[in-house]
Amino acid sequence: MGSDWQEVTLDEVANEVTVGYVGSMTSEYVDAGVPFLRSKNVDVLRINQDDLKFISHDFHKQISKSKLAPGDVVIVRTGKPGTTAVVPEWLQEANCSDLVIVRCGSRINNRFLAYYVNSVASSHVNAHLVGAVQQHFNVGSAKCMKVLLPDISEQERIVEILGTLDEKIELNRQMNTTLEAMAQALFKSWFVDFDPVIDNALAAGNPIPEPLQARAEMRKGLGEQRKPLPAEIQHQFPSRFVFTEEMGWVPEGWELVPIVELCDRVQNGSTPKRMEASFWEGGSINWFKTGELSDSVLLESEEKITQEGLDNSSCKLWPAGTVLIAIYAAPTVGRLGVLSQESTSNQACTGLVPLDTIGPYFLFYTLLNSREWLNTIAVGAAQQNISKSVVECVPSLKVPENLLASFNDSVLPIWASVQQRLEHNNSLIRLRDTLLPKLLSGQLRIPEAEAMIERSGVAV
8 A cells, every 4th residue: 555545534535414304104115206216226336226216306305314416425225234325316306215424525536435434444334334233334334444545636537447447347248238129129029019010911901819909900010111111021920919828819720828838848956965065166167046047148157066966956057059047046036047058956946948940039039928918827935936846837929930030140249239238238247346445545545456357458
């Protein structure tokens, strides 16, 4: 550490350290109004909008002590204590509960503080958790947190280096969200809304079933904005609908089957004995858990097993392209992942190995569109779950092989790009996590960090 670094307490360098609103909120939430952050909306270095709540402007004024402004640093108190982010510019007006709020003074950069609390200060957070039932990190413990500070200009340079990596990581995430939405929209258009079939029926003057008439009117209303598919693909779709008891109106000639008929095999995972060190130590075989399924490509698992562990358990080695679905452990029931390489999983996952003529993506989106149905039949008071037999019975359309090949040709480049960005992000995250604690403790100086980034070969 350089001689210019000083150890201070957070209370010494912050203009204010306070706490979010404390009290019952159940009756205060409204459909639209002032965004209200809770601990679940704070991730490491970012604010997420998952299940974001809102309060009225009047209530926002009543609890003005917990108002948030862009640039405020928020630290989670319960649930995932110590998780820290900076309030972004898009939250011009907001409020919160269950968060420590820090407003930085001139001696400390807000993003530097967020990086510091998420990494170097984690030991302080863990040592100051209180509460027998639900542990939390209180405002008093935040105030006495010790922080090693270089001068403000070096803080800003450190933040610039780390921020460049984080901005690239976030850009890759956003691009993947867009790409995944594109692939899902294509599946929905072809195999849920049946847009090409409707277009063919309209062109041929064939009747449109009543439940599909609104969609047909929408398609007609698009006029020239309706982009036609290439003729060789459009002609693969029929121009009439037939009625089925299970799914209502479906395209003529398309068979309705349980999803198991589109699979080479469907199997549950398993867990090798934890007490057998030889099943785990030095393992190289991916072993996924439900919490790792994120409705996307699965690269590497957090834990790995050995060949001995695989051979002496009920684990199944599935090939790349297998679709995993979480069958219990709320809130992950129905969550999906597609294996990028040979892997296995625990017993809370079912693996669907697609037939070569089907491929993983049609299975993936069929299951994704069946998630609501799967969750309605999930059972279990303490922990919602479904079974392999339920997964096998998910109704699926069996479309002509040539049309399925056209679909796979369309989505394969999208998924390849998603996987490439996920791999790039893993490299960026490893690099950032190597640099972060060393930069924030003074063990690594700016020129050394820049040289390390250049030597890494990771595109930034």
